[in-house]
Amino acid sequence: MTEEVPKTADIVVIGGGVMGASCAYHLALAGVPDVVLLEKEPYFGQGATGRCAGGVRYQFATEVNVRLSIASLAMLERFKEDTGQDPLYRKCGYLFVLTDPKDLPTFQTNVRMQQGLGVGTEWLSGDDVRRLVPMMHFADAVAGTYHAKDGLADPNSVVMGYIEAGRRSGVRALTEVEVTGIALRGDAVAAVETRAGTIACEHVIDAAGPWAGVVGKMAGFAIPIVPVRRQMLTTTPLPQLPKDFPFTIDFAQSLYFHREGEGILTGMSNPAEEAGFDQSIDTEWEIVAMQAASERMPMLEGAGRLSHWAGLYEVTPDAHPILGAAPVEGLWIVAGFSGHGFMHGPISGKLMAEFILEGRSRTVDVSMLDLARFDEGRLIREYNVV
């Protein structure tokens, strides 16, 4: 921590990942003079954001997720202009490979919906898939979907771009400040308690990612977000890998590959993973995942492991985020992106500023992503979860 924790703030943002950084930046940009961003770790963006695969895509199964991508990826396009930081946005395309015929009707409906919103996703035959990624073994592919404008961006650049631009507009962004409590006056927020002092404030944003439920409990209510471990590894250089290799997903196995430097980043979701905050690497699952990856991409047999890590998805019951007001006046939630929040970070921060300052989400209508939907049975299922 380089600065003292202030005694008061207009708005305190809890969590220095992509959501908190984007919220703080957009609030300051909208003219809030005294925004304080608190991160418990020594560096920003070391939670889910810093451990993510960096994938950004338009291909989703629900209209609201596609609309969030359309707005968010446009913001990534002009990120350097807006913040001065290059987000290293690279459009390598996303290829969903389908091997299970039962997935076809849903994906066909999704592609029509995406196209209806102006997204140019293409429907591919099994042969098209084999032609697009000839270095992979997809004899069992029955179809695929491909969108050339999907791709990758750099999580650290996006977080630090927002933090530094936010600071230039007056945000006080502090590390090594852990929030330990939220003090209420009646049903409203009165202050945020930290290990380094108390900050009196009327508005607090819970942007604590996989820890968002812990913050909710501090204010006395439940947020249905559970942390679920996911892990991945990168390989040593693979000179035979084409420069334009797309982000490729074997959907049935939840197994994915994308180019990372001169090698490959690959991961496979463990369907038996139980909820919990453990971020150590499951070495048994790593072997299972690596065998599956080598079967799909035989060139991996000659590669070494360069790095590996685990992180936490922040999972809600319908795999959609929670954006909006909490049951306590002055407390706001932006969390629960269920494995695809990095790409929706830019727009989500803007929407939270709109919620607080204008009373509604104006740029994209996300009113259906409120916390109350879980109690009221208004769940919205997302099929394209990797």
Ligand SMILES: Cc1cc2nc3c(=O)[nH]c(=O)nc-3n(C[C@H](O)[C@H](O)[C@H](O)COP(=O)(O)OP(=O)(O)OC[C@H]3O[C@@H](n4cnc5c(N)ncnc54)[C@H](O)[C@@H]3O)c2cc1C
């Ligand atoms: C392995 C993996 C791969 C992924 N791949 C992708 C991908 O390809 N594309 C994509 O879009 N998304 C991906 N995601 C999901 C994405 O990373 C998350 O949805 C997104 O980063 C969530 O951002 P956040 O700011 O809400 O959470 P975080 O980045 O976790 O930030 C929350 C912050 O809050 C801090 N915090 C928590 N409690 C407190 C407290 N009490 N006081 C102060 N600070 C606190 C934490 O330290 C943390 O830094 C992936 C996630 C994982 C784990």
